[in-house]
Amino acid sequence: MSDIASESSRRRTFAIISHPDAGKTTLTEKLLLFGGAIQMAGSVKGRKAARHATSDWMALEKERGISVTSSVMQFPYEGRVVNLLDTPGHADFGEDTYRVLTAVDSALMVIDVAKGVEERTIKLMEVCRLRDTPIMTFINKLDREGKDPIDLLDEVETVLGIQCAPVTWPIGMGQRLKGVVHLVTGEVHLYEPGRNFTRQDSTIFPSIDAPGLSEKIGEKMLADLRDELELVQGASHPFDLEAYRAGKQTPVFFGSGVNNFGVQPLLDFFVDHAPPPQVRETTTREVAPQEDKLTGFVFKIQANMDPMHRDRVAFMRVCSGRFEAGMKVFQPRTGKPLKLANALTFMASDREIAAEAFPGDVIGIHNHGTISIGDTFTEGENIAFTGIPNFAPELFRRARLRDPLKLKQLQKGLAQLSEEGATQFFKPLMSNDLILGAVGVLQFDVVAYRLKDEYGVDASFEAVQVNTARWIRCKDAKTLEAFRDKHAMNLAYDAADQLVYLAPTRVNLQLAQERAEGVEFLATREHA
Ligand code: G4P
Numbered sequence: 001m002s003d004i005a006s007e008s009s010r011r012r013t014f015a016i017i018s019h020p021d022a023g024k025t026t027l028t029e030k031l032l033l034f035g036g037a038i039q040m041a042g043s044v045k046g047r048k049a050a051r052h053a054t055s056d057w058m059a060l061e062k063e064r065g066i067s068v069t070s071s072v073m074q075f076p077y078e079g080r081v082v083n084l085l086d087t088p089g090h091a092d093f094g095e096d097t098y099r100v101l102t103a104v105d106s107a108l109m110v111i112d113v114a115k116g117v118e119e120r121t122i123k124l125m126e127v128c129r130l131r132d133t134p135i136m137t138f139i140n141k142l143d144r145e146g147k148d149p150i151d152l153l154d155e156v157e158t159v160l161g162i163q164c165a166p167v168t169w170p171i172g173m174g175q176r177l178k179g180v181v182h183l184v185t186g187e188v189h190l191y192e193p194g195r196n197f198t199r200q201d202s203t204i205f206p207s208i209d210a211p212g213l214s215e216k217i218g219e220k221m222l223a224d225l226r227d228e229l230e231l232v233q234g235a236s237h238p239f240d241l242e243a244y245r246a247g248k249q250t251p252v253f254f255g256s257g258v259n260n261f262g263v264q265p266l267l268d269f270f271v272d273h274a275p276p277p278q279v280r281e282t283t284t285r286e287v288a289p290q291e292d293k294l295t296g297f298v299f300k301i302q303a304n305m306d307p308m309h310r311d312r313v314a315f316m317r318v319c320s321g322r323f324e325a326g327m328k329v330f331q332p333r334t335g336k337p338l339k340l341a342n343a344l345t346f347m348a349s350d351r352e353i354a355a356e357a358f359p360g361d362v363i364g365i366h367n368h369g370t371i372s373i374g375d376t377f378t379e380g381e382n383i384a385f386t387g388i389p390n391f392a393p394e395l396f397r398r399a400r401l402r403d404p405l406k407l408k409q410l411q412k413g414l415a416q417l418s419e420e421g422a423t424q425f426f427k428p429l430m431s432n433d434l435i436l437g438a439v440g441v442l443q444f445d446v447v448a449y450r451l452k453d454e455y456g457v458d459a460s461f462e463a464v465q466v467n468t469a470r471w472i473r474c475k476d477a478k479t480l481e482a483f484r485d486k487h488a489m490n491l492a493y494d495a496a497d498q499l500v501y502l503a504p505t506r507v508n509l510q511l512a513q514e515r516a517e518g519v520e521f522l523a524t525r526e527h528a
Helices: 003-010 024-034 038-051 057-062 064-069 091-102 119-130 149-160 213-217 219-235 241-245 263-273 404-419 442-455 477-490 506-515
Strands: 011-018 072-077 080-085 106-112 135-140 163-166 168-171 179-182 188-190 249-254 295-303 312-320 328-331 336-339 362-366 395-401 423-428 435-438 459-463 468-473 491-494 499-503 520-522
Touching: 003 011, 003 080, 011 024, 011 091, 011 119, 011 263, 024 072, 024 080, 024 106, 024 135, 024 263, 072 362, 091 119, 091 295, 106 119, 119 149, 135 149, 135 263, 149 163, 149 219, 149 249, 163 241, 168 219, 168 249, 188 213, 213 219, 241 249, 249 263, 295 404, 395 404, 395 442, 404 423, 404 442, 423 499, 435 442, 442 459, 468 506, 477 491, 477 499, 477 506, 499 506, 506 520
Parallel strands: 011 080, 011 106, 106 135, 135 249, 163 249
Antiparallel strands: 072 080, 168 179, 179 188, 295 312, 312 362, 328 336, 395 435, 395 459, 423 435, 423 491, 468 499, 468 520, 491 499
């Protein structure tokens, strides 16, 4: 096997999906503990404090450094290299989450044992389904009373439409929690409150028949367990690697994140069975990870990560080949070469300069405004990875400047913050307005705050008569010109200078569409 093939096969790149408060942050922290990135634990905690303050952007901003370094976390485990990509918690950041999910090879779904399948989990699951992303499930907070485990599996199967294959099974719950049985190895892992907090492994019995177990958990509980296991084995599906890899079956684990219980069996199973980087689609061909030429795509951009340095970082997922520090790459969208000097990796808690990276890894590229979300990088080949969505904003506001002399800074700020993809910035053809579109209303507060803090611009956002946006595509130059002349009042350029139709009402949009033959109105702009 080539270096690239063997490094690629060691990579496990995934994201955790869950409804807020199910325990994603806590579980992340424990996974990092197992990965030896112990210092991280504290920072993840800090990030969580920040997330709870999303209504107060100032507080969020204070924690910024922390939230950013944890956006990609790489750690070694049992001969594998695990890349955990963070997904933002707040619902207003949903778009970011979708794009992060395009950059992973699998996902881990966390469910609160008392709450079961919640609304945001359903949404995220729909996104995973678009690409048949393999999913493992962790049912959390077993130290509390919750729903009956069999009912929970049933709920996952019916609500999420995915087969469940329990890999661990709980022995009791809440006050009566005694441990879990591993249905594949047969081992019993005991729950010892207070003890499972640290890395320390739990006491393990080789099977439910092992001597000494009944003293630990009690005769009655053991008898009940035997009955229950019989029932579970009859009623559920055995683990099937192929079905899991195809996104049709989810292996299910039970545990308690905060007590670090049940996490190790999950992680062990994960690194053994979760998929390494897979073949990916481009506009012209499929790219296999073991190919020797570097390819990758940008799924996230973050402006001013380090306020001291005003940097903007583009996060690129490596899809094939080997990245080496200082190498030159080609950017098909612009047709230009780019030197990847000082690219960053995200080892443990610190951003570091990357010497090498392999398929599945994420590197941070310094962006000077020439990189957009969705951009592909290659060693010269003219291809573009597909499937990285850019959602049409649903809310629009006009930027109002308190100090008219700051117009330049305002434009620059709006353009740079739009690169991150959470907001989009439009310049109408016929006016000097600057219009910002967003998917969630919180984004306007965030942008106003960051304009002031990062660009020294005092701006507010006011209502504007725009209901929806559509990207215009037209193959014929003449038709396009006629369309432009006719609809100049409603047309604008976005930050990437693409033509966009800003419709004041749904009816207006419908009429414009009906009357413009040969012109396509696209709800999302998939970056070409
Ligand atoms: P999130 O990132 O998915 O939003 O969830 P997070 O990890 O922040 O966990 C949400 C709350 O659930 C936290 O409590 C956390 O301590 C708690 N939690 C996580 N795992 C478990 C578990 O296994 N058992 C129990 N009983 N609780 C768990 P909090 O009160 O919001 O914060 P904290 O002050 O306790 O940290």
